[in-house]
Amino acid sequence: MAASDIQILTIIVPNPQYDQSKSARIINSSLGYTLQISTGFQTLSTNNPNNYDAIEGLFYVPDVSQVAACNATYSQNIPSNVTTAASFPSSQQYPLIAIFPWSSVDCVEAFLTAARADAVRAAITFQPNVTTPPSPGDYSWSLQDTGHWRSDNQYPIYAVSSTLAVQMLTQLGLYSGNMTSAPNGAILASQYDSRDFPRLFTRVNLQNASNVPSLWIFLIIVLAVLLGIVIVASIVMHLVQRRQRSNLQRRLERGEVDLETLGIKKMNVPQEKIDEMPKYTFTADPDVPAAVASPNSNNHSSVEHHPSFSQTTCPICIDDFIPNETTVRELPCKHIFHPECIDLFLRDNSSLCPLCKTSALPAGYCPIKVTNLMVRRERLVRRMRERRRQSVAAAIAQSGGSRPPATRAQAAGLWFQRRLRVGAGTPTASATPPYVTGADRVRSEHQPASQGDVELGPTASTASHAPAPGPGSSFDTRRNTIAVPPEIAARGAAARRAWRRERLARQQDEAYNQQAETARRADVGRPLWRRVVGRIAPGLD
Structure with missing residues (x-):
């Protein structure tokens, strides 16, 4: 030197x-x-x-x-x-x-x-x-x-x-x-x-x-500074992600978010939670109170229960309820089903009501652990839906304030609601039943038809993923229904119900898989820089 x-x-x-x-x-x-x-x-x-x-x-x-x-x-x-x-x-x-x-x-x-x-x-x-x-x-x-x-x-x-x-x-x-x-x-x-x-x-x-300082000391200082920045950024990132997971967990427990409906996480209802749902004997007159069965018991207690809906058919097996004889289970959304139909469906297939897609999980209960992937996809789907609502609102404003015409899926849902209201008769123009919250909450592939041995086929909203008829089954193009295969119907009501429960489970799985694939494509289809920013600084993507 x-x-x-x-x-x-x-x-x-x-x-x-x-x-x-x-x-x-x-x-x-x-x-x-x-x-x-x-x-x-x-x-x-x-x-x-x-x-x-x-x-x-x-x-x-x-x-x-x-x-x-x-x-x-x-x-x-x-x-x-x-x-x-x-x-x-x-x-x-x-x-x-x-x-x-x-x-x-x-x-x-x-x-x-x-x-x-x-x-x-x-x-x-x-x-x-x-x-x-x-x-x-x-x-x-x-x-x-x-x-x-x-x-x-x-x-x-x-x-x-x-x-x-x-x-x-x-x-x-x-x-x-x-x-x-x-x-x-x-x-x-x-x-x-x-x-x-x-x-x-x-x-x-x-x-x-x-x-x-010498070159080595300078390099060590630079590396130490970079390492410190990485450690601090990692700690901040983990704290932000932890806060977002906790926030989504609280929203799930309050019932503000349904991850299964969004196609993000499939959930089931534990058997002990299913047993807590009321079970009573079906009555033909909804004004007549029914005795509610106590949890984990086949006997009915003296507590009177007034059904909120006037359903006469189980939406899963399409069998009519026998007044004062058939035992039904009521979900939190007030829809009723055969216990053997709905219990198996909620425990093994989905936590959503097959009729209105409302979660059957009790308030404040969340059976899953929230992950960063769930947080990211829920935020992305929520933003996509918000942009879709804004585009619809803009279209309505441009059309002079009139609502756009109903889609084929909504029309099919309204048609089925009227049929469910009047029973097995001819479709009428009666008003929408009081237990239906809107046509957009009805999935037509789970709805019954007029007769006890057929069910409503796929509509425009589900035709792309509805399962093909099984071997031996017949398809009536005039009524758009799929009949139960004769060999299944010949075995009796239990076999017919089991066939329809399995078909509903397959339809639920295909519908969820389609929603999950849509959410995955929306997440992966974003630009690379947005995905990197979203992982380094959650909330800035």
């Missing part, structure tokens, strides 16, 4: 014969030599294996007196009394910074080898008789070895002008002896122990060494 400045000052090194510590003391600048070099030097080698923030050490000249190639250079450029390794106590290992002239190749290699043997922390060199400061890209600082001298010597090397180098070497000769031989020795001896040694100390400050 390049140097920002070089400082040289005078310190007092304790004599190890009586003081083994290395607590050197700096001499005041008025009594000792100081030098600050901020410009006029060049970094030749940036090696710093120990990653020092600042390189410090005692200033000295490596001893190459045994090398014949350096005799002339040594005698011409280095004072005879200069500080060398022998000027320091041999029992102490001090940090060192060397200075030497850059002359011939052999001499420079000798100085570098000696400095390496002394384990210096840095070195300062100069070209003799070159007074101009060294410049970047100067090829004179070469040993003709393609730069191997930089990798062989694992310490930084800095070049200065010969003017500064001569000044440094002169001061090194003055501060190489004892206390009294140094400049201002008498004063120093009076202030410090005369047995100590005054020496020059050098500090090389590196550029941005303490301010700019």
